[in-house]
Amino acid sequence: xxxxxxxxxxxxxxxxxxxxxxxxxxxxxxxxxxxxxxxxxxxxxxxxxxxxxxxxxxxxxxxxxxxxxxxxxxxxxxxxxxxxxxxxxxxxxxxxxxxxxxxxxxxxxxxxxxxxxxxxxxxxxxxxxxxxxxxxxxxxxxxxxxxxxxxxxxxxxxxxxxxxxxxxxxxxxxxxxxxxxxxxxxxxxxxxxxxxxxxxxxxxxxxxxxxxxxxxxxxxxxxxxxxxxxxxxxxxxxxxxxxxxxxxxxxxxxxxxxxxxxxxxxxxxxxxxxxxxxxxxxxxxxxxxxxxxxxxxxxxxxxxxxxxxxxxxxxxxxxxxxxxxxxxxxxxxxxxxxxxxxxxxxxxxxxxxxxxxxxxxxxxxxxxxxxxxxxxxxxxxxxxxxxxxxxxxxxxxxxxxxxxxxxxxxxxxxxxxxxxxxxxxxxxxxxxxxxxxxxxxxxxxxxxxxxxxxxxxxxxxxxxxxxxxxxxxxxxxxxxxxxx
Amino acid sequence: xxxxxxxxxxxxxxxxxxxxxxxxxxxxxxxxxxxxxxxxxxxxxxxxxxxxxxxxxxxxxxxxxxxxxxxxxxxxxxxxxxxxxxxxxxxxxxxxxxxxxxxxxxxxxxxxxxxxxxxxxxxxxxxxxxxxxxxxxxxxxxxxxxxxxxxxxxxxxxxxxxxxxxxxxxxxxxxxxxxxxxxxxxxxxxxxxxxxxxxxxxxxxxxxxxxxxxxxxxxxxxxxxxxxxxxxxxxxxxxxxxxxxxxxxxxxxxxxxxxxxxxxxxxxxxxxxxxxxxxxxxxxxxxxxxxxxxxxxxxxxxxxxxxxxxxxxxxxxxxxxxxxxxxxxxxxxxxxxxxxxxxxxxxxxxxxxxxxxxxxxxxxxxxxxxxxxxxxxxxxxxxxxxxxxxxxxxxxxxxxxxxxxxxxxxxxxxxxxxxxxxxxxxxxxxxxxxxxxxx
Numbered sequence: 001x002x003x004x005x006x007x008x009x010x011x012x013x014x015x016x017x018x019x020x021x022x023x024x025x026x027x028x029x030x031x032x033x034x035x036x037x038x039x040x041x042x043x044x045x046x047x048x049x050x051x052x053x054x055x056x057x058x059x060x061x062x063x064x065x066x067x068x069x070x071x072x073x074x075x076x077x078x079x080x081x082x083x084x085x086x087x088x089x090x091x092x093x094x095x096x097x098x099x100x101x102x103x104x105x106x107x108x109x110x111x112x113x114x115x116x117x118x119x120x121x122x123x124x125x126x127x128x129x130x131x132x133x134x135x136x137x138x139x140x141x142x143x144x145x146x147x148x149x150x151x152x153x154x155x156x157x158x159x160x161x162x163x164x165x166x167x168x169x170x171x172x173x174x175x176x177x178x179x180x181x182x183x184x185x186x187x188x189x190x191x192x193x194x195x196x197x198x199x200x201x202x203x204x205x206x207x208x209x210x211x212x213x214x215x216x217x218x219x220x221x222x223x224x225x226x227x228x229x230x231x232x233x234x235x236x237x238x239x240x241x242x243x244x245x246x247x248x249x250x251x252x253x254x255x256x257x258x259x260x261x262x263x264x265x266x267x268x269x270x271x272x273x274x275x276x277x278x279x280x281x282x283x284x285x286x287x288x289x290x291x292x293x294x295x296x297x298x299x300x301x302x303x304x305x306x307x308x309x310x311x312x313x314x315x316x317x318x319x320x321x322x323x324x325x326x327x328x329x330x331x332x333x334x335x336x337x338x339x340x341x342x343x344x345x346x347x348x349x350x351x352x353x354x355x356x357x358x359x360x361x362x363x364x365x366x367x368x369x370x371x372x373x374x375x376x377x378x379x380x381x382x383x384x385x386x387x388x389x390x391x392x393x394x395x396x397x398x399x400x401x402x403x404x405x406x407x408x409x410x411x412x413x414x415x416x417x418x419x420x421x422x423x424x425x426x427x428x429x430x431x432x433x434x435x436x437x438x439x440x441x442x443x444x445x446x447x448x449x450x451x452x453x454x455x456x457x458x459x460x461x462x463x464x465x466x467x468x469x470x471x472x473x474x475x476x477x478x479x480x481x482x483x484x
Numbered sequence: 485x486x487x488x489x490x491x492x493x494x495x496x497x498x499x500x501x502x503x504x505x506x507x508x509x510x511x512x513x514x515x516x517x518x519x520x521x522x523x524x525x526x527x528x529x530x531x532x533x534x535x536x537x538x539x540x541x542x543x544x545x546x547x548x549x550x551x552x553x554x555x556x557x558x559x560x561x562x563x564x565x566x567x568x569x570x571x572x573x574x575x576x577x578x579x580x581x582x583x584x585x586x587x588x589x590x591x592x593x594x595x596x597x598x599x600x601x602x603x604x605x606x607x608x609x610x611x612x613x614x615x616x617x618x619x620x621x622x623x624x625x626x627x628x629x630x631x632x633x634x635x636x637x638x639x640x641x642x643x644x645x646x647x648x649x650x651x652x653x654x655x656x657x658x659x660x661x662x663x664x665x666x667x668x669x670x671x672x673x674x675x676x677x678x679x680x681x682x683x684x685x686x687x688x689x690x691x692x693x694x695x696x697x698x699x700x701x702x703x704x705x706x707x708x709x710x711x712x713x714x715x716x717x718x719x720x721x722x723x724x725x726x727x728x729x730x731x732x733x734x735x736x737x738x739x740x741x742x743x744x745x746x747x748x749x750x751x752x753x754x755x756x757x758x759x760x761x762x763x764x765x766x767x768x769x770x771x772x773x774x775x776x777x778x779x780x781x782x783x784x785x786x787x788x789x790x791x792x793x794x795x796x797x798x799x800x801x802x803x804x805x806x807x808x809x810x811x812x813x814x815x816x817x818x819x820x821x822x823x824x825x826x827x828x829x830x831x832x833x834x835x836x837x838x839x840x841x842x843x844x845x846x847x848x849x850x851x852x853x854x855x856x857x858x859x860x861x862x863x864x865x866x867x868x869x870x871x872x873x874x875x876x877x878x879x880x881x882x883x884x885x886x887x888x889x890x891x892x893x894x895x896x897x898x899x900x901x902x903x904x905x906x907x908x909x910x911x912x913x914x915x916x917x918x919x920x921x922x923x
Contacts, residue, residue, distance in 0.1 A: 024819075037721070045820035045822050051558065051818050059582050061581040064572075065571075083522045090533055092534055094745055096538055106536070107535035121516050137612075147649070168791040168793075174795065175797075176650045224509060250505060274569055275568055276573040277807065281803075319643060320609050325748050329533075336520055337525050338519050348485065349498075457581075462772055471785070
């Protein structure tokens with residue numbers, strides 16, 4: 001247990017005092033309508049040096065992939081190459097306005113068109129929109145496309161089927177698009193139960209959302225029959241790309257007969273997750289759905305790129321402008337560096353790392369369902385919970401003490417005391433061995449020690465109940481309550 | 485491929501780990517060229533992107549939601565810190581206190597600026613924040629008509645249409661006053677049926693006008709949720725919506741220290757009154773304590789969110805724009821209250837100067853509206869705006885925003901923007917060029 005995170009009693013920026021050295025001044029009188037003048041705004045004035053020190057202190061109390069292994073299941077926290085940072089902060093990216101005349105953004109338009117084509121090649125789809133800002137946003141876009149497609153055929157449909165092992169965003173996205181969500185259970189092998197699916201499919205089914213490999217890390221073995229059933233019912237098959245890192249080059253959503261797919265560029269294509277975002281969630285479709293994609297579409301004629309808004313069947317827009325362009329730049333650079341062979345190699349190494357790590361931690365942890373896994377796997381701390389009263393969350397906190405990010409815990413919910421582990425291709429055998437060793441050490445540890453974790457992080461275990469009860473969501477509320 | 489791991493697993497080749505993929509769906513690799521070195525890719529991408537004209541090399545008068553502002557260097561320094569940039573959503577609070585406190589400070593800054601209590605830690609952008617605000621109004625008041633200004637950025641209107649399609653809300657536009665550019669209160673009243681679940685207004689609005697009628701809406705319609713869209717920079721000088729009863733405040737965070745990035749990533753602001761907090765979309769960071777009584781931070785009210793509530797969640801949002809929220813905090817920290825007021829004043833002063841000087845040109849009417857403006861204004865042009873922009877581009881100038889897409893009858897109107905970054909020389913060059921092309 002050699003890890004130690006910085007532990008500063010760092011004040012809030014609102015509690016710091018100083019004198020601004022920003023330098024820019026202006027006292028020019030300005031014209032505001034009566035009653036529209038601001039009467040007071042109390043933001044701290046500080047020298048830049050103090051602001052920088054404050055945030056450097058705060059950064060030292062954070063933990064990213066650059067600090068250590070980050071095997072959050074379903075999040076694909078791989079190493080983020082630094083060339084992408086450099087390219088995405090070029091002035092030719094950062095200082096370009098999206099509404100400039102097409103002639104003055106030819107570089108941006110061409111880059112987006114090339115990225116669309118690369119994503120088509122990887123996924124086996126025919127057309128891609130880069131507009132959605134995140135994975136869930138891509139799902140929402142896909143659901144809007146499904147809705148528009150059925151409406152265009154004069155057969156509006158009202159239901160979307162989602163397996164119970166799906167990410168929470170799937171049902172939430174389908175509901176936001178106005179669909180009734182039908183959840184189908186997984187079978188005893190961890191795969192979608194085809195009988196249950198068959199019973200749920202009807203002329204009301206607009207789409208079936210599938211994550212393959214699923215959130216247990218298992219490849220849906222009946223995918224061919226599943227796709228046939230869905231299409232026979234006149235529904236569309238949606239691919240949640242959260243787990244695309246498992247299969248690149250080995251199979252593709254297109255080959256599996258999916259109609260719509262979203263990509264998570266901040267997962268599979270190595271763009272940094274930024275503590276929650278930004279991401280990008282492009283959506284790919286088969287040719288027959290291309291007319292429904294958001295506008296504008298990027299078109300090219302004789303080497304000149306332009307924007308086409310004249311698409312009568314388009315769903316319109318899901319985000320302003322073109323999407324998270326600076327994220328697209330990073331992902332495209334990653335794709336070019338990897339190349340077609342490199343991306344297949346990425347998936348192979350990710351699956352190898354996952355199966356290797358699994359073999360090192362089962363036992364002491366239990367493994368529900370069949371053994372072969374793709375890029376991630378879910379183990380259970382059920383026995384630990386029963387015998388020692390050490391739960392998945394305790395295991396997670398004890399890992400933090402050892403300088404590792406914890407796995408995703410308590411998801412998917414069909415596994416009790418779940419620990420969902422995705423090592424990614426980024427980690428070496430040596431690091432995987434250390435992680436496995438840490439997990440075994442925790443399983444063997446004295447229960448009271450494990451429950452007392454973490455002790456090496458900036459704070460000890462936080463009181464989430466207190467946070468939800470008090471709801472101190474801003475300095476403004478803090479002051480109103482007289483807590484200063 | 486690490487041979488040692490294959491050996492430990494007792495398999496000869498990694499292909500064996502893919503034996504569960506049925507033959508008929510197998511693919512033989514990816515039809516893309518082989519990988520290249522970092523040096524080659526950097527060279528290729530730099531070359532490709534060099535076909536973009538930048539606001540650093542050409543004077544830029546575009547706005548309409550994305551602006552060319554000065555960004556202090558330290559903002560980039562901080563958000564490039566690996567510990568922040570390469571971290572995930574702070575589910576494990578104990579090891580993520582720095583990120584959590586930074587986001588709490590972001591929420592706090594936006595709460596101060598808007599005079600609202602609860603602020604989430606970001607939506608994707610202004611347009612999607614508007615979509616979420618409309619459905620939140622429907623959760624507060626379960627009726628089905630959402631009133632919006634007829635003169636609104638087309639992108640926003642289109643995104644809004646998609647976001648309300650699930651709840652089957654009707655979006656109804658109210659007119660603007662052709663003289664002031666503010667809202668037409670009589671028209672709004674005529675559309676105020678018993679079916680209205682919310683009213684949306686912008687300050688400044690699409691025309692850059694600071695409309696003094698917006699604060700009266702809550703007095704007139706106290707029972708209808710009011711959503712106000714803002715340019716947060718303007719709030720350094722303009723009365724904040726929290727002081728006139730807004731239920732929800734949204735906006736675009738880009739003017740607060742974020743690059744234009746060809747439109748993204750940017751940052752959707754989302755704030756609401758405390759009484760509505762449980763109906764709010766997105767992540768919230770709360771202050772709490774740890775086991776030993778130390779101040780600490782964590783995500784809170786997660787029961788509203790998709791990973792717990794699934795199809796009953798207030799929104800599907802998961803990945804957001806957290807790192808940009810941190811950038812906004814750093815920016816506001818560096819410029820401070822005094823600096824922010826100075827920047828806002830410079831924006832107003834430069835826009836006022838540009839407005840007057842364009843009006844002196846033959847054939848131009850500037851500003852078209854009488855109301856007070858923040859940093860942009862509408863000009864009637866003697867040449868169609870798209871053509872005008874092409875002529876300006878030939879002279880190395882990035883012109884204004886043609887308004888026809890947003891307000892169809894404004895085919896000879898454009899929105900011109902000035903910020904603190906608009907130099908006197910840039911303005912001189914634009915005026916000389918406009919004089920030339922108008923002849």
